[in-house]
Amino acid sequence: MPGSFRIGKIAGIDIYIHVSWLIILVFLTISLASGWFPSLYQGYSTSTYLVLGFISALLLFVSVLLHELAHSFVARSRGMPVKNIVLFIFGGVSNIEQEPHSPGAEFFMAFVGPLVSLLIGALCYGLLFLVRGSHSVLEPILMYLAVTNVLLGIFNLLPGFPLDGGRVLRSIVWKITGNQFRATQVATVVGQAIAYLFILLGVWLFFFSHNPFDGIWFGFIGWFLLSAAQSARMQSTLDTTFSGVTVGQIMNTNPMTVPANISLQKLVDEYFIPQGLRSAFVLQGDQLGGLITLSDIRHVPREEWAQTPVGLAMISVDRMHTASPEQSVKDALPLMTGKDVNQLPVVKDGRLVGVLNRDTIIRAMQVRQSLGQDKGKVA
Numbered sequence: 169m170p171g172s173f174r175i176g177k178i179a180g181i182d183i184y185i186h187v188s189w190l191i192i193l194v195f196l197t198i199s200l201a202s203g204w205f206p207s208l209y210q211g212y213s214t215s216t217y218l219v220l221g222f223i224s225a226l227l228l229f230v231s232v233l234l235h236e237l238a239h240s241f242v243a244r245s246r247g248m249p250v251k252n253i254v255l256f257i258f259g260g261v262s263n264i265e266q267e268p269h270s271p272g273a274e275f276f277m278a279f280v281g282p283l284v285s286l287l288i289g290a291l292c293y294g295l296l297f298l299v300r301g302s303h304s305v306l307e308p309i310l311m312y313l314a315v316t317n318v319l320l321g322i323f324n325l326l327p328g329f330p331l332d333g334g335r336v337l338r339s340i341v342w343k344i345t346g347n348q349f350r351a352t353q354v355a356t357v358v359g360q361a362i363a364y365l366f367i368l369l370g371v372w373l374f375f376f377s378h379n380p381f382d383g384i385w386f387g388f389i390g391w392f393l394l395s396a397a398q399s400a401r402m403q404s405t406l407d408t409t410f411s412g413v414t415v416g417q418i419m420n421t422n423p424m425t426v427p428a429n430i431s432l433q434k435l436v437d438e439y440f441i442p443q444g445l446r447s448a449f450v451l452q453g454d455q456l457g458g459l460i461t462l463s464d465i466r467h468v469p470r471e472e473w474a475q476t477p478v479g480l481a482m483i484s485v486d487r488m489h490t491a492s493p494e495q496s497v498k499d500a501l502p503l504m505t506g507k508d509v510n511q512l513p514v515v516k517d518g519r520l521v522g523v524l525n526r527d528t529i530i531r532a533m534q535v536r537q538s539l540g541q542d543k544g545k546v547a
């Protein structure tokens with residue numbers, strides 16, 4: 169995740185913090201010190217409330233980390249390598265490098281996170297019971313951790329992907345139907361429904377509660393869940409449709425090319441304007457040299473177009489992603505997720521043999537789906 173920095177390593181797993189988490193740390197400290205703590209536990213100084221707020225926010229961070237470590241340890245024990253854990257504004261993410269191989273593995277991996285949160289919550293309630301009425305500074309901290317961990321456990325058990333409860337639901341549907349693809353579709357559709365409920369709740373709170381910030385917060389969580397559920401659903405559809413399909417089977421074998429040694433003026437007059445192009449691949453001899461786009465041309469002052477060869481203004485091939493015809497479509501798709509990458513050149517021995525673009529992929533997907541090529545395959 170961009171904007172993250174590494175804070176250490178636990179049992180061989182790198183732990184990263186995203187900058188958004190620091191914002192939440194400050195926000196939580198201030199809101200606890202100015203609202204919840206003084207109203208529940210009177211009689212401390214402002215600085216004490218701030219320190220208590222800060223410690224509570226840090227311990228919430230530790231709780232989230234324990235939740236993620238639980239996911240990661242179970243994943244690793246089931247043969248799924250864990251790349252790292254990132255803590256960010258909405259909690260944490262364990263980046264596990266493989267999808268689970270069985271519904272049982274998925275069930276345990278998903279369930280153990282909320283279980284740990286609920287256990288921490290229960291433990292804090294127990295400790296709170298011991299110190300209750302003692303006017304100890306532990307009281308507000310334990311109270312906060314008890315409430316947040318129980319809420320964290322319950323929230324994560326909501327049965328919609330990408331929440332843990334969505335993974336639990338997916339593992340159950342997968343076990344019953346024996347079809348991981350169908351199970352993912354069910355869990356992500358429920359996930360989208362839950363996301364819309366959060367957004368609706370956010371809108372309602374925004375207009376009808378005395379703290380409109382709550383509404384914004386719920387809406388924000390809903391939006392985050394919605395985009396995660398949608399992209400998981402799309403990914404699983406792509407994975408299943410293109411399982412076992414190579415780039416060479418679906419690529420467009422007739423990409424638009426221009427020679428590297430012509431001038432930009434000639435490129436514009438003879439290729440881009442007459443053919444309405446926005447980009448073209450550039451050939452140096454029979455080798456792919458790079459890609460030239462409208463914006464690369466615009467970066468060169470117009471009076472220099474006649475003297476500037478295309479090869480000088482293009483994006484060189486070593487700064488681009490390329491695919492090979494034998495590569496599986498599933499492996500090539502992640503190379504196209506960057507924001508400006510609409511087409512992926514397909515290269516064999518340095519020569520351009522085709523191009524993979526979004527239109528080609530969507531068309532191939534529609535054809536395969538309407539012919540029923542995706543049925544019964546498990547990604």
Ligand SMILES: [Zn+2]
Nearest residue numbers: 281282324332
């Ligand atoms: Zn979790």
